[in-house]
Amino acid sequence: MAGSSTGALALRNVAQKSIPFSSSMVETKQRVLSLHRDFLRCVPWIKRSYKVPMSEEKMRTLLTAAFKEKAAENDIHQINRLVVKGRMELEETMMMWKGDSHVISWLEEADAKRTAAMKSKKNEFLDKFFNGL
Amino acid sequence: MKGARILKRASRRLSSSLTVDKATRAVAPIGADGLAVLPHSLPVLNGAKLPAVREGAQMIEVTVDGHAIQIESGSSILQAIESVGINVPRFCFHERLSVAGNCRMCLVEIEKSPKPVASCAMPTMPGMKIFTNSPMVKKAREGVMEFLLANHPLDCPICDQGGECDLQDQAMLFGSDRSRYYEVKRAVEDKNLGPLVKTVMTRCIHCTRCVRFSQEVAGVNMLGTVGRGNAMEIGTYVGMALNSEMSGNVVDLCPVGALTSKPNAFTARAWEYRSTSSIDVLDGCCPSIKVDNRGGEVMRVQPRTNEDVNEEWISDKTRYAVDGLKRQRLDVPLLRGADGLLAPVDWKTALQILADKLRALRGDQIGAFAGPLVEVEALVALKDLFNSLGSTATFPPTALSADLRASYTLNSTIAGIELCDALLLVGTNPRTEAPLLNTRIRKMVRHYDLPVGLVGSAVDLTYEYSHLGTTAAALSSLLTPSSPFASVLSAAKNPAIVVGTAALLREDGGAIASLVRQVAKASGAKGFSVLHAAAAAVGALDVGFVPGPSAAAPSRLKLAYLLGHDDLPAASLPEDAFVVYQGHHGGAGAQMADLVLPGAAYTEKSATYVNTEGRVQRTAKAVDPPGAAREDWKIVVGLALLAGKPLPYESLGALRERMASLAPFLAAADGEAVAPSSAEIAAAALGAPSAGQPSDAPLGVALSNFYMSDPVSKASPTMAKCVQAFGTRA
Ligand code: SF4
Ligand code: FES
Numbered sequence: 001m002a003g004s005s006t007g008a009l010a011l012r013n014v015a016q017k018s019i020p021f022s023s024s025m026v027e028t029k030q031r032v033l034s035l036h037r038d039f040l041r042c043v044p045w046i047k048r049s050y051k052v053p054m055s056e057e058k059m060r061t062l063l064t065a066a067f068k069e070k071a072a073e074n075d076i077h078q079i080n081r082l083v084v085k086g087r088m089e090l091e092e093t094m095m096m097w098k099g100d101s102h103v104i105s106w107l108e109e110a111d112a113k114r115t116a117a118m119k120s121k122k123n124e125f126l127d128k129f130f131n132g133l
Numbered sequence: 134m135k136g137a138r139i140l141k142r143a144s145r146r147l148s149s150s151l152t153v154d155k156a157t158r159a160v161a162p163i164g165a166d167g168l169a170v171l172p173h174s175l176p177v178l179n180g181a182k183l184p185a186v187r188e189g190a191q192m193i194e195v196t197v198d199g200h201a202i203q204i205e206s207g208s209s210i211l212q213a214i215e216s217v218g219i220n221v222p223r224f225c226f227h228e229r230l231s232v233a234g235n236c237r238m239c240l241v242e243i244e245k246s247p248k249p250v251a252s253c254a255m256p257t258m259p260g261m262k263i264f265t266n267s268p269m270v271k272k273a274r275e276g277v278m279e280f281l282l283a284n285h286p287l288d289c290p291i292c293d294q295g296g297e298c299d300l301q302d303q304a305m306l307f308g309s310d311r312s313r314y315y316e317v318k319r320a321v322e323d324k325n326l327g328p329l330v331k332t333v334m335t336r337c338i339h340c341t342r343c344v345r346f347s348q349e350v351a352g353v354n355m356l357g358t359v360g361r362g363n364a365m366e367i368g369t370y371v372g373m374a375l376n377s378e379m380s381g382n383v384v385d386l387c388p389v390g391a392l393t394s395k396p397n398a399f400t401a402r403a404w405e406y407r408s409t410s411s412i413d414v415l416d417g418c419c420p421s422i423k424v425d426n427r428g429g430e431v432m433r434v435q436p437r438t439n440e441d442v443n444e445e446w447i448s449d450k451t452r453y454a455v456d457g458l459k460r461q462r463l464d465v466p467l468l469r470g471a472d473g474l475l476a477p478v479d480w481k482t483a484l485q486i487l488a489d490k491l492r493a494l495r496g497d498q499i500g501a502f503a504g505p506l507v508e509v510e511a512l513v514a515l516k517d518l519f520n521s522l523g524s525t526a527t528f529p530p531t532a533l534s535a536d537l538r539a540s541y542t543l544n545s546t547i548a549g550i551e552l553c554d555a556l557l558l559v560g561t562n563p564r565t566e567a568p569l570l571n572t573r574i575r576k577m578v579r580h581y582d583l584p585v586g587l588v589g590s591a592v593d594l595t596y597e598y599s600h601l602g603t604t605a606a607a608l609s610s611l612l613t614p615s616s617p618f619a620s621v622l623s624a625a626k627n628p629a630i631v632v633g634t635a636a637l638l639r640e641d642g643g644a645i646a647s648l649v650r651q652v653a654k655a656s657g658a659k660g661f662s663v664l665h666a667a668a669a670a671v672g673a674l675d676v677g678f679v680p681g682p683s684a685a686a687p688s689r690l691k692l693a694y695l696l697g698h699d700d701l702p703a704a705s706l707p708e709d710a711f712v713v714y715q716g717h718h719g720g721a722g723a724q725m726a727d728l729v730l731p732g733a734a735y736t737e738k739s740a741t742y743v744n745t746e747g748r749v750q751r752t753a754k755a756v757d758p759p760g761a762a763r764e765d766w767k768i769v770v771g772l773a774l775l776a777g778k779p780l781p782y783e784s785l786g787a788l789r790e791r792m793a794s795l796a797p798f799l800a801a802a803d804g805e806a807v808a809p810s811s812a813e814i815a816a817a818a819l820g821a822p823s824a825g826q827p828s829d830a831p832l833g834v835a836l837s838n839f840y841m842s843d844p845v846s847k848a849s850p851t852m853a854k855c856v857q858a859f860g861t862r863a
Contacts, residue, residue, distance in 0.1 A: 055786035125783045129771045130480050132761065 464760025496523025561633025
């Protein structure tokens with residue numbers, strides 16, 4: 001895992017998981033961002049360990065989309081609950097407590113959801129293409 | 134009070150010049166002898182790979198600066214010193230040229246030898262004690278440097294070599310800080326070496342690298358030395374230009390600014406460049422290059438060392454055709470209006486028009502044609518799009534069968550030419566189609582008397598070969614054991630047969646191929662090799678960019694998609710066909726097109742290419758495409774979206790996964806290895822059924838003009854000058 005070592009990441013994960021609640025929104029925001037980044041950092045490792053037949057870029061997009069889905073959440077209790085749940089998911093993934101098919105099917109379902117959502121929306125790729133990005 | 138202290142300290146420093154304070158010691162430590170202790174290794178050498186010891190070589194022990202080392206007997210002192218990572222200054226010595234020993238910069242001290250010796254020219258002896266940093270050596274180097282500089286002009290500020298000049302660097306590292314010469318410097322008349330190499334002969338230090346290069350590697354006896362002593366000059370004897378397809382390499386070899394690149398004269402300084410490691414795609418070998426750009430403009434191309442492909446040379450086309458990247462570029466989409474003229478439109482309109490056409494037409498009415506410079510990414514995307522539209526009319530740059538990889542790649546590999554002991558060339562001129570392969574062959578002919586036979590037009594190949602005939606009949610005569618070259622081939626342990634695409638793409642190509650297979654079988658060759666002149670050729674065959682069995686003939690198409698394809702005769706398409714050209718240069722293809730989509734050239738995108746050996750390599754993006762031009766795969770993906778047949782990838786990474794699923798070896802595009810074809814597959818390639826009788830038309834060559842063979846070189850003014858000076862080399 002480039003950048004941060006698996007050990008450090010796992011430690012941070014355990015530490016964060018055991019914080020049940022942070023009362024300030026500022027702190028909570030940081031915890032969400034850190035969780036997001038940890039997920040992204042794990043992507044190459046997850047791809048390798050669970051033999052995910054998807055590009056890393058795609059996996060990152062899907063993970064980010066899962067976070068964005070909850071972007072409207074503004075109840076601090078709910079957010080804290082989600083963070084802890086996210087940490088647990090990450091731990092299960094990193095400890096290989098999941099099977100290949102769990103991870104892959106989660107990603108594939110997320111992908112299908114996203115494609116369906118994109119179909120209904122205007123196409124991002126073309127927007128970028130026409131704008132020369 | 135404070136001022137007095139400073140003064141006192143300064144005078145103390147002055148009074149003992151041998152005492153150096155900490156700050157200066159960090160720059161150049163002074164030894165007990167009062168001379169600088171020089172760095173043992175220069176950054177250039179760090180991490181350099183040492184040559185592997187040959188099997189059965191006898192090893193001897195020598196001592197270099199106190200390190201005892203084992204070295205192959207017969208290697209030079211310079212090699213011994215390099216093997217412990219110590220750098221020796223040199224001007225005339227070059228690994229790939231013969232040893233001249235005339236600059237004397239590499240002097241070192243040998244124990245019990247009264248004089249310093251030139252380490253590049255002196256073999257090691259068992260037990261030799263070598264010193265590279267002794268007072269004698271330093272004095273010798275300073276002396277040599279002083280002599281060199283005595284006649285070297287002081288024009289560094291206006292010299293194009295400034296900043297990357299061996300003489301500058303070594304004068305700084307090893308030279309003395311003053312000269313004792315006050316005499317007038319000598320001056321030498323400049324020579325005209327043609328449109329590529331600029332000369333300022335006063336700067337020449339007579340290392341003779343250029344002379345040795347042109348004789349040994351380029352194989353043209355055109356440069357030489359005239360006169361001796363102070364009157365010595367380098368030049369072509371009769372004022373001719375340096376007529377070789379490899380001439381640009383002398384610019385890299387010249388350690389000073391005597392030979393510099395003419396097209397780039399006075400345009401940029403060495404430290405202004407931003408370099409990108411990439412590969413070249415203007416010939417089928419895809420040599421490794423370094424693209425130097427400044428301010429979003431490609432300024433020059435230089436070779437990178439790659440033992441497997443180009444050693445450290447590149448051809449003049451690779452080096453100098455890049456000025457074509459700034460000329461005749463397509464930078465906006467163009468649409469042919471009612472008045473018959475191409476007028477700019479925006480991308481949305483262009484793609485929408487094309488998408489509507491594609492929706493309206495049936496699968497058997499559309500076809501795609503790929504040109505010589507197209508990368509695998511765009512080929513895969515376009516093939517997927519056409520297949521999903523129900524068309525298999527995808528025509529590759531070289532229409533060979535894509536069934537067996539062994540039957541369309543250069544199986545012998547380029548470096549593998551050094552292992553063969555007999556070579557047969559069929560219908561090819563390697564000097565123009567693959568100059569780097571040609572220099573390899575020349576190397577083998579020069580050093581090991583490699584017997585070379587040629588069937589095809591009798592071209593000038595820089596080495597001796599036996600011309601066996603111009604028609605396919607000469608091939609059949611190789612099947613009779615009485616012919617002299619047939620016995621050479623069958624006596625050889627590892628013969629190689631290289632067939633040009635000109636021979637295979639003729640009407641009777643199948644018959645010629647089967648004749649070649651028979652010759653290969655009769656001579657015990659493991660297979661035969663195909664030499665492609667186009668960089669896109671092998672990649673297109675690898676991903677199956679070939680017409681399917683039900684593909685519509687070009688003459689029945691309603692829409693032709695030319696992907697960088699410029700050579701399609703307009704007569705082969707019906708009058709009313711809608712022609713789309715996607716590419717980077719406005720050539721013949723864009724002229725006949727109704728819709729032009731501007732793409733990116735090879736220096737403007739990261740793109741995968743497979744060279745004629747089957748080596749998978751990637752270019753790197755050095756600059757942005759001009760104007761509204763887009764990377765080619767994006768154009769196709771965008772078009773697919775508008776045409777209602779979205780492709781399952783929208784990023785380069787996903788597209789590359791798709792490529793890897795088509796051909797697994799495309800996944801690792803590091804160019805490290807060529808996926809070898811197994812012996813059985815090679816045998817299967819040889820076992821294909823024979824097809825018909827070859828005609829007795831003479832075999833031609835693939836390129837009719839070496840300097841102008843593709844959209845980039847056709848747009849290059851320098852290449853145009855070369856054609857004027859040297860002809861087409863056909
Ligand atoms: S021109 Fe350059 S390469 Fe040729 S002899 Fe002079 S210094 Fe050497
Ligand atoms: S490098 Fe040895 S004499 Fe020139």
